[in-house]
Amino acid sequence: MCSEFIFHFIDMSQGTYIYKDLDPKSEKILSETFTSQFRKNNVKYEGFFFSQTIKNFADAIRKMEIRDDDIWVCTFPKAGTTWTQEMVWCLANGQDHRAVQKHINQRFPFFEFSTLIDFADTEFPVPVNSVEDVEKLASPRFIKTHLPFNLLPEKLQNFSTNAKVIHVLRNPRDTLISYYHHYRTGHDYKGSFSQFAELFLKGLVYFGPFPAHLKGYLAHEKNPKILFLKYEEMQKDLKSVIHKTANFIGKSISEREMEKLLDHLSFSSMKQNPAVNYALSLEMRKKLNLISEDDGHFMRRGIVGDWKENLNSELREKFQKWEEETMSGIHFTFSA
Ligand code: PPS
Numbered sequence: 001m002c003s004e005f006i007f008h009f010i011d012m013s014q015g016t017y018i019y020k021d022l023d024p025k026s027e028k029i030l031s032e033t034f035t036s037q038f039r040k041n042n043v044k045y046e047g048f049f050f051s052q053t054i055k056n057f058a059d060a061i062r063k064m065e066i067r068d069d070d071i072w073v074c075t076f077p078k079a080g081t082t083w084t085q086e087m088v089w090c091l092a093n094g095q096d097h098r099a100v101q102k103h104i105n106q107r108f109p110f111f112e113f114s115t116l117i118d119f120a121d122t123e124f125p126v127p128v129n130s131v132e133d134v135e136k137l138a139s140p141r142f143i144k145t146h147l148p149f150n151l152l153p154e155k156l157q158n159f160s161t162n163a164k165v166i167h168v169l170r171n172p173r174d175t176l177i178s179y180y181h182h183y184r185t186g187h188d189y190k191g192s193f194s195q196f197a198e199l200f201l202k203g204l205v206y207f208g209p210f211p212a213h214l215k216g217y218l219a220h221e222k223n224p225k226i227l228f229l230k231y232e233e234m235q236k237d238l239k240s241v242i243h244k245t246a247n248f249i250g251k252s253i254s255e256r257e258m259e260k261l262l263d264h265l266s267f268s269s270m271k272q273n274p275a276v277n278y279a280l281s282l283e284m285r286k287k288l289n290l291i292s293e294d295d296g297h298f299m300r301r302g303i304v305g306d307w308k309e310n311l312n313s314e315l316r317e318k319f320q321k322w323e324e325e326t327m328s329g330i331h332f333t334f335s336a
Pocket of ligand 1: 075076077078079080081082083140174177178179181182265266267268270299300301302303306
């Protein structure tokens with residue numbers, strides 16, 4: 001079965017939260033707006049927000065063997081992960097490879113998927129151990145992860161193999177908007193946008209806090225085994241990003257292939273491509289009444305600066321303060 005189906009069967013019921021040191025307002029938002037029988041007991045683990053299920057996998061993840069020909073795409077959620085996965089896979093395998101039509105989750109699986117939700121009690125056809133599944137993949141492996149740097153396999157963290165890591169960044173304001181829609185359509189979140197923004201700023205969304213996630217990777221900016229890309233840069237000059245990425249993974253691309261790839265990776269093509277647009281997942285969720293008929297698309301707007309239309313003056317102020325407080329030491333800018 002196509003692993004896209006993993007999202008289909010998540011049901012709603014009350015969960016409890018054991019996140020330590022949670023302020024009452026956040027506790028209330030979390031317990032009232034973000035509940036599911038598979039999401040009981042969220043925790044702060046090594047500084048990051050997770051379902052408690054992370055604890056069942058963290059050791060295996062830490063000790064995992066890394067292969068020299070692995071390619072890892074590591075991102076904070078909604079940074080342009082799928083876009084980058086498709087670019088990398090096509091560069092590595094060629095766009096004419098017949099497997100390009102397979103779902104991206106099969107070609108480039110989501111490593112820690114099983115840490116997000118507790119599948120133990122379900123009868124649903126979901127990957128019960130996505131970590132083990134990835135460990136068993138044939139080489140070369142293409143692996144997607146949202147894990148913060150300090151929770152990656154140790155051999156990736158210490159760069160002791162020739163595996164390649166590609167990290168993609170997106171400005172936090174657009175990330176927030178995109179993540180809010182993802183939570184609504186994929187995580188059964190029932191709260192308002194402003195409540196979600198509150199959780200995001202406090203780092204109470206999966207893989208948050210955003211600044212710590214960013215800093216964990218940026219600390220290795222000078223390491224030649226890790227390539228940093230920016231969503232904004234991909235929007236502005238995808239051709240240069242493709243060249244840079246091809247170079248990083250040791251591939252070349254002809255002008256003809258480049259034209260084809262640019263077309264394949266355009267927002268309009270990807271929005272229509274069932275291998276990457278997650279449309280089946282959303283359709284199924286609509287049929288099961290988990291989300292409403294008009295609830296959107298995974299390939300939603302695909303623009304830079306969406307926040308300008310979505311953050312009111314109060315939230316802009318909050319964001320500005322938060323950015324100054326949490327990211328002022330970072331020399332990195334999100335503009336292309
Ligand atoms: S996830 O769930 O973390 O894997 O999501 P991720 O793939 O990182 O991010 C989804 C956002 O990326 C946008 N996207 C694109 N933008 C421009 N061009 C292309 N080809 C493209 N492909 C994906 C997608 O629309 C989501 O952003 P928003 O802002 O929600 O539209």
